Amino acid sequence: MKQDQRVNFMNAITQTGAAVSIARLSKAYRTREDDEVLALDQIDLDFEPGSFVAVVGPSGCGKSTLLSLLAGLIGVTEGTISIDGEAISKPHPKIGVVFQSDLLLYWRTVLDNILLPIEIKKLDVSRYRLRAEELLTQVGLDGFGNKYPSELSGGMRQRVAICRAFIQEPGLLLMDEPFGALDALTREQMIMDLQSMWLRVRNTVLFITHGIDEAVFLADRVLVMSPRPGRIDLDLKIEMPRPRQWNSAHEDKAYHGYVRQIRDIFEAKGILVAH
Amino acid sequence: MASTDVVRAGRATGNQGKVMAKKKSREPWLERYSALLLTAAVIVAWQIFVPLAGLSKFVLPTPLEIAGRMVTEWRLLLQNSYVTLFEVVSGFVVSVLIGVPLALSIFYSRPFERAIYPILVAFQTIPKVALAPLLVLYLGYGWAPKITLAFLISFFPIVISTVVGLQSLDKNLVSLVRSMGANEWQTFFKVRLPAALPSIFGGFKVAISLAVIGAVIGEYVAAERGLGYLQLQANSLFDTTLNFATVVTISIMGVLLYFVVDFVERKVAYKRDAAK
Ligand SMILES: Nc1ncnc2c1ncn2[C@@H]1O[C@H](COP(=O)(O)OP(=O)(O)OP(=O)(O)O)[C@@H](O)[C@H]1O
Ligand SMILES: [Mg+2]
Numbered sequence: 368m369k370q371d372q373r374v375n376f377m378n379a380i381t382q383t384g385a386a387v388s389i390a391r392l393s394k395a396y397r398t399r400e401d402d403e404v405l406a407l408d409q410i411d412l413d414f415e416p417g418s419f420v421a422v423v424g425p426s427g428c429g430k431s432t433l434l435s436l437l438a439g440l441i442g443v444t445e446g447t448i449s450i451d452g453e454a455i456s457k458p459h460p461k462i463g464v465v466f467q468s469d470l471l472l473y474w475r476t477v478l479d480n481i482l483l484p485i486e487i488k489k490l491d492v493s494r495y496r497l498r499a500e501e502l503l504t505q506v507g508l509d510g511f512g513n514k515y516p517s518e519l520s521g522g523m524r525q526r527v528a529i530c531r532a533f534i535q536e537p538g539l540l541l542m543d544e545p546f547g548a549l550d551a552l553t554r555e556q557m558i559m560d561l562q563s564m565w566l567r568v569r570n571t572v573l574f575i576t577h578g579i580d581e582a583v584f585l586a587d588r589v590l591v592m593s594p595r596p597g598r599i600d601l602d603l604k605i606e607m608p609r610p611r612q613w614n615s616a617h618e619d620k621a622y623h624g625y626v627r628q629i630r631d632i633f634e635a636k637g638i639l640v641a642h
Numbered sequence: 643m644a645s646t647d648v649v650r651a652g653r654a655t656g657n658q659g660k661v662m663a664k665k666k667s668r669e670p671w672l673e674r675y676s677a678l679l680l681t682a683a684v685i686v687a688w689q690i691f692v693p694l695a696g697l698s699k700f701v702l703p704t705p706l707e708i709a710g711r712m713v714t715e716w717r718l719l720l721q722n723s724y725v726t727l728f729e730v731v732s733g734f735v736v737s738v739l740i741g742v743p744l745a746l747s748i749f750y751s752r753p754f755e756r757a758i759y760p761i762l763v764a765f766q767t768i769p770k771v772a773l774a775p776l777l778v779l780y781l782g783y784g785w786a787p788k789i790t791l792a793f794l795i796s797f798f799p800i801v802i803s804t805v806v807g808l809q810s811l812d813k814n815l816v817s818l819v820r821s822m823g824a825n826e827w828q829t830f831f832k833v834r835l836p837a838a839l840p841s842i843f844g845g846f847k848v849a850i851s852l853a854v855i856g857a858v859i860g861e862y863v864a865a866e867r868g869l870g871y872l873q874l875q876a877n878s879l880f881d882t883t884l885n886f887a888t889v890v891t892i893s894i895m896g897v898l899l900y901f902v903v904d905f906v907e908r909k910v911a912y913k914r915d916a917a918k
Binding site: 435438439440458460462463464466468470472473474475483484486487488515535 | 818
């Protein structure tokens with residue numbers, strides 16, 4: 368309904384998702400006492416271009432580590448990561464990131480926050496202004512471009528952060544628990560918004576979350592990670608038609624089957640304990 | 643209040659600008675003018691108290707006498723103010739020019755931080771006033787020792803507040819702009835510096851007030867011009883009213899300089915809670 372109207376506002380942007388290939392990826396952190404903490408252990412993964420991949424796993428299993436590695440923010444200990452066949456060692460221009468907190472710059476207006484990556488990439492800012500406003504419209508924030516972040520609620524700010532990632536037209540979008548700090552109602556709305564934004568551009572998404580329900584609802588594929596050192600315990604293909612509607616998806620037998628399967632893994636590993 | 647309005651407006655359009663502007667002017671006037679009112683009350687009490695207590699104007703002149711003297715002696719006060727103002731501003735500018743780059747070096751270089759911080763702190767424990775006679779010895783009677791003293795007394799808060807401002811940045815913001823491909827130059831100008839500005843200006847405000855003290859103390863020790871010098875002259879002539887008039891002039895200068903810094907801050911830095 369409202370959702371679809373918003374989608375129509377946007378011009379079609381043709382953009383292909385990036386192919387991601389991760390081979391024997393390990394990451395060990397050196398701690399203060401010169402110990403090593405193995406956060407990721409020999410991970411092999413391939414993301415199909417344009418797929419929506421969700422990662423769930425217990426706290427501290429290395430999800431954020433995986434994201435930082437893909438974002439080129441930290442170096443690998445072993446193994447390789449490549450985006451469209453290019454090995455990455457530093458931040459790749461095809462990658463956009465949304466963090467758990469919105470990380471908006473409070474001295475910039477909403478519009479200027481969205482245009483920050485354009486400035487940093489030394490692109491012509493004036494050419495992206497219209498696109499920024501379109502994105503704002505898409506997340507229901509039309510007219511908020513000249514406001515400052517302090518004038519916005521938490522959910523609105525996170526929407527702006529998502530616009531800031533999308534304006535980079537990232538072939539690979541990395542999201543680290545983007546809805547973790549939001550109330551249930553706002554979260555639901557944003558899950559729907561994210562789905563429709565993603566359906567427009569069909570880029571590759573790595574979506575890290577603690578919410579099994581949002582992982583299954585959004586993703587084409589859910590990866591379940593083991594406790595540290597992180598490995599992939601389950602690689603689950605989610606086959607439900609899109610666009611997925613909130614109510615019908617939650618009434619779908621298949622949906623509950625997927626959730627059950629993930630919960631079973633957590634229970635088997637003792638991450639979720641049944642009483 | 644205004645921000646909850648925005649929240650409630652939710653997904654509608656955001657034309658709340660006017661509402662906010664109205665809210666601002668509705669700030670209670672008592673709160674707004676409280677500092678002025680208190681000052682006025684103290685001045686009135688002073689004016690009434692002095693004749694009641696039978697104090698001579700050699701001991702404590704009344705505010706009206708001081709004000710009158712400031713009017714008759716405005717030329718003298720102004721001429722000496724120029725001298726002191728020049729020393730204060732020069733000292734402050736030197737502090738900024740040395741303090742900020744020093745802070746940047748401390749921020750970017752661990753070894754440098756290790757080497758310089760203990761020395762800075764040790765230096766800060768020296769009462770700068772005690773250096774004034776030495777500075778006169780080395781630099782003579784002109785403006786040089788005053789500027790140096792104003793600099794020495796005011797540069798420490800600039801260094802500290804700049805370092806603290808840069809260090810207190812949310813590391814995730816750096817990750818964010820790095821992920822967009824920013825180099826350190828861009829990271830500094832897009833994120834580090836703007837985020838540190840409120841703290842840096844906090845240091846500037848302390849520093850400008852201290853620079854006034856430094857310059858005046860420099861003039862106490864040895865000078866032929868300046869407000870500190872004028873005060874000493876008044877003292878030796880038992881002209882308490884002129885003495886007070888000079889003190890008032892010095893504090894007016896301090897307040898004005900503070901507001902100049904504040905004005906510049908408003909021009910270049912957006913306050914985090916400006917909208918609230
Ligand atoms: N900079 C670091 N130095 C040392 N150890 C680290 C560092 N960052 C993370 N770790 C360790 O690596 C492991 C994985 O951390 P990571 O942040 O990737 O977990 P996570 O899965 O994102 O957890 P959460 O769900 O709580 O966000 C943790 O055990 C953590 O203690
Ligand atoms: Mg994490």
